[in-house]
Amino acid sequence: MRLGIDIGGTKTAAVVIGAHGDLSEQVRMPTGFGAEEVIETAVRTVARMAEIAGAGTSVFSSIGIGIPGAVDSESGRVAHAVNLGLEGLDLGPRLADRLGVHVRIENDVKAATLGAHHLLGATHSMAYLNLGTGLAAGIVLDGRLLRGGRGVAGEIGHIPVDPAGEKCGCGQRGCLETLASGSAIARMWPTSAALPARDLFDAAEAGDARAIDVRDRFLTGVAAAARLLALTTDVDSIVIGGGLAALAESLLEGTHRILNGWAAESAFLASLDLAARVQVLPLGFPAAAVGAALVGADQWQKS
Amino acid sequence: MRLGIDIGGTKTAAVVIGAHGDLSEQVRMPTGFGAEEVIETAVRTVARMAEIAGAGTSVFSSIGIGIPGAVDSESGRVAHAVNLGLEGLDLGPRLADRLGVHVRIENDVKAATLGAHHLLGATHSMAYLNLGTGLAAGIVLDGRLLRGGRGVAGEIGHIPVDPAGEKCGCGQRGCLETLASGSAIARMWPTSAALPARDLFDAAEAGDARAIDVRDRFLTGVAAAARLLALTTDVDSIVIGGGLAALAESLLEGTHRILNGWAAESAFLASLDLAARVQVLPLGFPAAAVGAALVGADQWQKS
Numbered sequence: 024m025r026l027g028i029d030i031g032g033t034k035t036a037a038v039v040i041g042a043h044g045d046l047s048e049q050v051r052m053p054t055g056f057g058a059e060e061v062i063e064t065a066v067r068t069v070a071r072m073a074e075i076a077g078a079g080t081s082v083f084s085s086i087g088i089g090i091p092g093a094v095d096s097e098s099g100r101v102a103h104a105v106n107l108g109l110e111g112l113d114l115g116p117r118l119a120d121r122l123g124v125h126v127r128i129e130n131d132v133k134a135a136t137l138g139a140h141h142l143l144g145a146t147h148s149m150a151y152l153n154l155g156t157g158l159a160a161g162i163v164l165d166g167r168l169l170r171g172g173r174g175v176a177g178e179i180g181h182i183p184v185d186p187a188g189e190k191c192g193c194g195q196r197g198c199l200e201t202l203a204s205g206s207a208i209a210r211m212w213p214t215s216a217a218l219p220a221r222d223l224f225d226a227a228e229a230g231d232a233r234a235i236d237v238r239d240r241f242l243t244g245v246a247a248a249a250r251l252l253a254l255t256t257d258v259d260s261i262v263i264g265g266g267l268a269a270l271a272e273s274l275l276e277g278t279h280r281i282l283n284g285w286a287a288e289s290a291f292l293a294s295l296d297l298a299a300r301v302q303v304l305p306l307g308f309p310a311a312a313v314g315a316a317l318v319g320a321d322q323w324q325k326s
Numbered sequence: 327m328r329l330g331i332d333i334g335g336t337k338t339a340a341v342v343i344g345a346h347g348d349l350s351e352q353v354r355m356p357t358g359f360g361a362e363e364v365i366e367t368a369v370r371t372v373a374r375m376a377e378i379a380g381a382g383t384s385v386f387s388s389i390g391i392g393i394p395g396a397v398d399s400e401s402g403r404v405a406h407a408v409n410l411g412l413e414g415l416d417l418g419p420r421l422a423d424r425l426g427v428h429v430r431i432e433n434d435v436k437a438a439t440l441g442a443h444h445l446l447g448a449t450h451s452m453a454y455l456n457l458g459t460g461l462a463a464g465i466v467l468d469g470r471l472l473r474g475g476r477g478v479a480g481e482i483g484h485i486p487v488d489p490a491g492e493k494c495g496c497g498q499r500g501c502l503e504t505l506a507s508g509s510a511i512a513r514m515w516p517t518s519a520a521l522p523a524r525d526l527f528d529a530a531e532a533g534d535a536r537a538i539d540v541r542d543r544f545l546t547g548v549a550a551a552a553r554l555l556a557l558t559t560d561v562d563s564i565v566i567g568g569g570l571a572a573l574a575e576s577l578l579e580g581t582h583r584i585l586n587g588w589a590a591e592s593a594f595l596a597s598l599d600l601a602a603r604v605q606v607l608p609l610g611f612p613a614a615a616v617g618a619a620l621v622g623a624d625q626w627q628k629s
Contacts, residue, residue, distance in 0.1 A: 171560020178557045186488055194592030254481045255558040257474020289497030
């Protein structure tokens with residue numbers, strides 16, 4: 024049995040993949056803040072999953088963890104996970120010491136990429152476009168995750184697409200992330216609503232002109248990210264995940280509308296059939312935790 | 327002996343790779359216009375290379391051809407090679423019939439990518455950024471050419487980077503190709519000089535303010551293409567080739583200047599060390615013909 028744990032900014036999710044590829048129910052618990060609390064969260068999650076399996080920790084042939092931030096999957100170190108209060112933590116070695124089991128660590132977007140690829144049965148090439156607070160992508164080619172020489176493959180959120188765009192936290196201007204991300208929506212559509220993106224889309228659907236304008240700027244950024252991934256890596260499918268994937272049908276329809284509008288003005292783009300290649304990860308799909316479990320297994324380690 | 331032929335808009339170049347990887351001198355001849363003339367050019371080139379080798383056509387264990395346009399490397403068909411007067415031509419099968427040897431066909435930028443990768447001894451990952459009349463890239467990951475599901479991997483010339491930019495031939499606006507290509511220079515710096523790009527760079531170096539502005543817009547596009555390739559595929563090196571690579575040191579220094587200027591304003595970009603990863607293909611490097619020879623060999627056919 025392979026255990027996968029997705030440590031998010033507020034919640035930690037876990038899932039077990041059985042010997043025949045069967046998935047357990049997804050278990051969720053709150054994530055602690057800071058290095059020691061993150062470790063305790065992981066240890067508690069492992070104990071809980073072992074309890075559910077009615078066995079000890081050794082029942083897991085592998086444990087994999089997806090976590091935000093800069094992850095060195097070789098050493099198991101995670102750095103710059105701001106939302107978790109982690110400046111730097113040797114999470115893999117620390118957990119292995121506590122649990123007596125080897126623990127693999129992967130960046131959460133890369134883990135979710137592997138999970139989406141597995142869950143969707145995408146056999147060849149796929150990009151996973153994560154729309155969360157920020158924007159980043161994971162790329163699977165020939166069934167393998169592309170890491171790149173410095174681990175920045177898929178960091179398309181910081182590709183500028185408008186010299187007159189907003190200043191980005193990375194020091195550049197007009198990055199894709201300034202258009203198509205939760206932080207972009209927070210900037211363009213300030214609200215006290217619990218779900219700002221949902222609030223924006225609802226207002227747009229109700230006919231609010233400014234909401235329509237903001238929503239379409241956001242969707243144009245999403246469509247631009249899809250176009251960029253297609254024209255660089257030519258992946259067969261582009262799967263949108265992350266927190267904003269909860270927008271579900273409205274996100275998919277809106278992105279398709281923008282892409283089809285572009286295709287109507289460019290025979291070249293029309294030939295790429297972009298709209299047909301873009302999909303949104305179904306709600307509740309435990310892509311990140313499943314991907315973390317796959318990260319824990321040796322066959323996914325080559326890159 | 328493996329024969330590689332690069333059929334360009336005006337010139338055709340050929341080179342032979344010997345059994346021990348040794349390269350022959352590069353032979354050049356003019357390219358004919360239209361389907362029948364392109365075939366005759368290829369046949370003449372093969373005959374000339376066999377003559378130099380002092381043997382018959384059968385001395386070549388493989389023949390590969392790089393040619394502009396949309397190439398189906400499985401069927402050997404080339405389409406939309408406008409500069410050659412080819413709407414559609416079964417170049418591979420037609421040549422095989424004439425020569426009695428199997429002939430592989432590849433898009434010229436993809437062939438040059440393989441050639442540059444081979445000549446530069448780049449063992450891992452590399453992008454080849456072709457600056458010719460247009461702009462396109464070839465991408466090598468884990469030593470293999472990325473083709474993509476629809477053969478458009480690396481078609482980054484048609485990624486828009488400025489909503490207020492110039493209209494592009496593809497129907498979009500502000501594509502990278504409208505900044506960083508021979509056609510972009512022709513539009514921004516009209517001249518009757520034989521080498522417009524050289525004329526532009528010379529005028530800029532002589533202090534002409536408008537030339538400096540145009541040159542820097544061009545260089546900004548080149549640097550943007552390098553940044554985009556790095557943030558998407560995270561290749562170890564980005565090699566600039568194509569006709570504009572004749573600008574040599576001035577192109578390299580100018581691109582480095584732009585990238586270093588960006589790095590000074592973004593710690594994120596600085597951490598990517600982009601300038602150190604960009605190089606220009608040395609003048610006279612027969613990348614396209616060598617790559618065509620490699621295309622002809624079976625070990626390069628998997629993708």
